[in-house]
Amino acid sequence: MSDSTPSLQRPATRAARLSAIEQALVHHIVTSQSQLSQILADQGIAVTQATLSRDLDEMNATKTRLADGTVAYAIGHAATAPARGENGGESRGEQQMSRVLSGLITSVAAARNLVVVHTPSGAAQYVASVIDKQPAADVLGTIAGDDTVMMICIDDDSAQSRADWLLALASKN
Known part of the structure; x- marks a missing residue:
């Protein structure tokens, strides 16, 4: 590999x-x-x-x-989005994502270079769109169904890091 x-x-x-x-x-x-x-x-x-x-x-x-x-x-x-706040704080884009995603992500799991995100029925396309708008060099893209989003990352470590990041964003509010 x-x-x-x-x-x-x-x-x-x-x-x-x-x-x-x-x-x-x-x-x-x-x-x-x-x-x-x-x-x-x-x-x-x-x-x-x-x-x-x-x-x-x-x-x-x-x-x-x-x-x-x-x-x-x-x-x-x-x-x-890429601009960080003072002292390495979260970006304005991430603050907005946190507000949006906190009510829409029900679970997150990393599996190899993939991240599987579960949402309520009908919300996956919207969640994928929000994720796609956040620039990330380690994310190749997302695929959304009805209640599941699959994020494809460049490697296993990136997937785990992105899963942790999404979980942290969704848990803030």
Whole structure:
């Protein structure tokens, strides 16, 4: 078994391009469209400046001043989710997740690189959506049924860590 992170492959579609842009803005400090274009090119996604500009506008991406004074692109939850509070406190995104998830998660279990989350009937899709909005490099994705969410992590340790994290978030209120 390899220790490397699985390579995420994307189809050549508009939705995949928008997803790649969102992930780039979440995981990198992007200060210009040319820098973003290069990040996308490194992933095999060729995009013109005009298309990139339209995509950023459609995603409501804005340039925001970071704590260190750098001006970088951010979108919705990407602007606040990774930012930690004072003294390593929980992020604003995690506080919101805690409020939402506290009444919707009934159990959490890690099994190898998977996390199984149980919810009341009908809530799994919503819970998966909330989890998907929180940027996490160690989570490949979620699958939701009626009352069960399966979170696929990059390895066993990440799954256990994510299970503990979800349980802690759901237990706060």
